[in-house]
Amino acid sequence: MNKKVYQQINETLYEEVLDNGLKVFLLPKADFHKTYGLFSTNYGSVDNHFGYQPDELTQVPDGIAHFLEHKLFEKEDGDVFQKFGQQGASANAFTSFTKTSYLFSATDQIKQNLLTLLDFVQAPYFTEETVEKEKGIIGQEIQMYDDDPNWQQFFGIIKNLYPKHPLHIDIAGTVASIADITAEDLYLCYNTFYHPSNMVLFIVGNIDPEETMAWIKENQKEKVFPEAKEIIRQYPTETIADIRPESRMEMPVMRPKGVLGIKGAMDKLPTEGRELLRFKNALNLLFQMLFGTTSANYLRLYDDGTIDDTFGFEVNLDRGFYFADFSGDSETPQDMLAEVEKILLRAAEDPEINQENLDLLKKKMLGKYFQSLNSLEFIANQFTQSLFGDTTLFDLPEVIQSITLADVKAAGASFIDPTSFSRFYMYPSESNTPIG
Structure with a gap:
């Protein structure tokens, strides 16, 4: 077991790759009563076209990764949630574009809960009857998100930026796509993506690492897994020409909404993990200087009524894609997005991009980071993103401190390209009762 000490944040991380390929990370925190475990597979909603040979790839229905997450909790002898509850633990799971994760948190019976986490994820049980039953449940969940304006706004801009890529499809799929899912499909996806070599186990809390x-090694030795194979994942090819410049929809909302999206070019990203993390944080710092709540741009737009306190931005960088979105409610969403575009395109000359602001925002970012280390959930969820190679969440302070004003400007120059812009608008529908 390897041991790595992070002096600056006073943390010690233990790690080991087991014989079956499972990556295990243990972070003891003696001052905490709670222990949090996260078992994650490198498999999400975008991974719907895959196989082991280039000429033998299989395409499965959209939403299957999320469907599989639901079904793993149901076993022949009952519901796993009940077992965790009897052991004094709370359990949950979530599916993203690129990951599926299962978790528990508990203050005692840590060994039993850890083994339960490993055992239920590594013992699939699907039948056609239980699959059919689940379709109705997930169908209701999909319809709930269909009625969520913010969710629809988010996917509205993604559909503009990635019209071919499965990224633009709701993580849960559609009512039509999940209707095609079979038990055989679930087993195929499970056997492909839930091999230990494609998974990470992270345990943080009041534990003894040895x-x-x-416990983990003993549990894994009792199980037999096939030999690991390299998974081929195929995605549609897209170019800047495929971006939809603008779209709109109506929903029962009180005020119009607007979002400006920018699609990043993957071939312009740094390839080394630490540099990639520096790039992402440099981009975040740039947007904080341009649009943060204390920036001159934000205050001007807020004072003249172009934006309100719903305005914000986000940088999304993950396996195979990255984009940024700037969104908010506004009586004049076209004017709002026109102002955002103008600020972005003049970023290189913006007086807000200066050393004093950068130093202040870096301190603010570090302060928020250190505060977040009090959350075991945050540590586990962020650490297991595994996007930056050997560079981890615990290297972030050094990465942030190393970012220069030149780095920030270079990140903006690389990313801000007007040919990669897209706008999405949502307007109140006339025939429906507004939400909120």
Whole structure:
């Protein structure tokens, strides 16, 4: 078991790759009563076309990764949630574009809960009857998100930026797509993506690392897994020409909404993990200087009524894609997005991009980071993103401190390209009762 000490944040991380390929990370925190476990597979909603040979790829229905997440909790002898509850633990799971994760948190019976987490994720049980039953449940969940204006706004801009890529499809799929899912499909996806070599186990809390690793190894030795194979994932090819410049929809909302999206070019990204993390944070710092709540641009637009306190931005960078979105409610969403575009295109000359602001925002970012280390959930969820190679969440302070004003300007120059812009608008529908 390897041990790595992070002096600046006073953390010690233990890690080991087991014989079956499972990556295990243990972070003891003696001052905490709670222990949090996260078992994650490198498999999400975008991974719907895959296989082991280039000429033998399979395409499965949209939403299957999320469907599989739901079904793993149901076993022949009952519901796993009940077992966790009887052991004094709370359990949950979530599916993203690129990951599916299962978790528990508990203050005692840590060994039992850890083994339950490993055992239920590594023992699939699907039948056609239980699959059919689940379709109705997930169908209701999909319809709930269909009625959520913010969710629809988010996917509205993604559909503009990625019209061919499965990224633009709701993580849960559609009512039509999940209707095609079979037990055989679930087993195919499970056997492909839930091999230990494609998974990460992270345990953080009041644990003894040697003892905890012994529990995990003993559990895994009792199980037989096939030989690991390299997974081929295929995605549609897209170019800047495929971006939809603008679209709109109506929903029962009180005020119009607007979002400006920018699609990043993957071939312009740094390839080394640490540099990629620096790039992402440099871009975030740039947008904080341009649009943060204390920036001159934000205050001007807020004072003249172009934006309100719903305005914000987000940088999304993950396996195979990255984009940014700037969104908010506004009586004049076209004017709002025109102002945002103008500020972005003049970023290189913006007086807000200066050393004093950068130093202040870096301190603010570091302060928020250190505060977040009090959350075991945050640590586990962020650490297991595994997007930056050997550079981890715990390297972030050094990465942030190393970012220069030149880095920030270079990140903006690389990313802000007007040919990669898209707008999405949402307007109140006349025939429906407004939400909110």
